[in-house]
Amino acid sequence: MKFRFVQHDSPLATAVFTFKAGSLSDPAGQEGISHYLEHVLLNASDKYPDEVAVSDAFARLGASTNGGTGSNSVCYYGTCRASKFVEMIDIHCDLIASPLLHDDAVERERTIVMSELKDGQDDAMSVFVDELLQGTLGWAPIIGRDTTVSAITAEQIRSHYAARYGLPNLMVTVAAPASVEDEIRDRLAGFGPTAAAPPPPQPAVDLEDMAIVRPSFGQACLAIVAPGAPGNGANFRENLVGAVASNCIAGPDFSLLFRRVRGELGLTYWIGAQTVRWPDAGVTFVASQFDPDLMDQVKQEIACVLRKAVDDGVPEETVAFAKDAMLTASASSCETSIGLARRFDMYHLAGAQGVPEGYDEYEDIMDGVSPADVDAYVKRAFAPMLDESASKTVTMTPD
Numbered sequence: 001m002k003f004r005f006v007q008h009d010s011p012l013a014t015a016v017f018t019f020k021a022g023s024l025s026d027p028a029g030q031e032g033i034s035h036y037l038e039h040v041l042l043n044a045s046d047k048y049p050d051e052v053a054v055s056d057a058f059a060r061l062g063a064s065t066n067g068g069t070g071s072n073s074v075c076y077y078g079t080c081r082a083s084k085f086v087e088m089i090d091i092h093c094d095l096i097a098s099p100l101l102h103d104d105a106v107e108r109e110r111t112i113v114m115s116e117l118k119d120g121q122d123d124a125m126s127v128f129v130d131e132l133l134q135g136t137l138g139w140a141p142i143i144g145r146d147t148t149v150s151a152i153t154a155e156q157i158r159s160h161y162a163a164r165y166g167l168p169n170l171m172v173t174v175a176a177p178a179s180v181e182d183e184i185r186d187r188l189a190g191f192g193p194t195a196a197a198p199p200p201p202q203p204a205v206d207l208e209d210m211a212i213v214r215p216s217f218g219q220a221c222l223a224i225v226a227p228g229a230p231g232n233g234a235n236f237r238e239n240l241v242g243a244v245a246s247n248c249i250a251g252p253d254f255s256l257l258f259r260r261v262r263g264e265l266g267l268t269y270w271i272g273a274q275t276v277r278w279p280d281a282g283v284t285f286v287a288s289q290f291d292p293d294l295m296d297q298v299k300q301e302i303a304c305v306l307r308k309a310v311d312d313g314v315p316e317e318t319v320a321f322a323k324d325a326m327l328t329a330s331a332s333s334c335e336t337s338i339g340l341a342r343r344f345d346m347y348h349l350a351g352a353q354g355v356p357e358g359y360d361e362y363e364d365i366m367d368g369v370s371p372a373d374v375d376a377y378v379k380r381a382f383a384p385m386l387d388e389s390a391s392k393t394v395t396m397t398p399d
């Protein structure tokens with residue numbers, strides 16, 4: 001187990017338990033099981049035998065709790081007044097280390113997971129990105145599919161917990177006043193489920209052109225996908241450079257693509273860029289959503305803006321805007337205990353080097369990101385999108 005204590009002098013304190021057991025650890029045929037387990041894990045233990053007992057225990061402390069599943073990790077977090085914090089940690093530790101995962105609790109939760117699944121299918125962009133990650137990277141949707149979620153058994157959920165929820169896969173991050181640090185360390189010593197299988201190997205990247213037809217959506221979606229640099233949190237500075245570059249190319253109002261295709265031409269409903277990385281591989285893509293008649297025009301405009309950014313570099317002003325926006329977001333996350341506790345957990349789990357210890361270091365690293373760094377990154381990650389033999393196009397249209 002890795003433990004990180006961030007001193008935060010506020011009346012509130014937060015604990016985050018993060019397991020490196022996200023949807024990429026779903027066994028084949030059980031897609032969605034990591035997310036399903038997140039829904040049922042904190043439902044009962046010997047000490048708190050059902051959901052009402054659990055919610056009463058947290059309610060007595062005024063604690064607010066939640067969980068979340070990503071592709072790499074799943075986390076459980078809780079916030080309450082600092083004076084009640086040690087008691088809240090005890091409840092979390094008990095539920096996480098000895099969950100009951102009863103058949104009937106798993107069955108009851110299935111309806112809720114299925115309705116979340118249906119909600120996601122109403123949104124064109126989330127359906128598109130799921131299909132994109134599935135078709136190019138072999139990634140299943142985090143939430144799973146109708147066929148798998150309806151078939152997952154309580155026994156499979158218990159096995160998944162036993163295989164994935166071990167101390168080597170766990171990072172606990174706490175943001176709280178210094179006065180509780182020693183007590184929290186005592187409480188966490190010796191805590192935890194012990195077994196942990198190593199994460200399964202990642203699927204190989206196999207980029208292909210894809211044309212998806214979904215008559216239910218009136219909008220079209222387009223993504224240009226290129227092989228990206230490996231990393232997955234291995235180098236924090238490099239990840240920051242990548243995030244600055246992506247924000248300069250597509251995304252916020254000041255980005256080059258947003259300014260052109262939405263600001264000047266009014267063509268797109270949404271445009272963004274993302275880099276998805278893991279230790280041995282990665283992809284970068286630019287994706288957009290717009291009226292189906294505009295497909296060719298949007299594609300040409302994206303190519304034009306990317307060509308200019310690759311050939312002439314990203315304007316210094318755009319780099320400055322992106323850095324300032326990210327510094328504001330970072331500073332605002334530092335204002336709350338939950339923001340502080342959730343900041344860097346995945347980098348620790350990835351075994352990262354150069355993890356910032358706090359905001360000061362984040363600011364220092366960000367200050368050191370130069371327009372030349374951004375240009376180099378753009379050449380590496382976005383230039384392949386202009387090469388028809390290296391990049392792939394994924395579309396989703398109504399017909």
Ligand SMILES: [Zn+2]
Binds near residue numbers: 039116
């Ligand atoms: Zn959920």
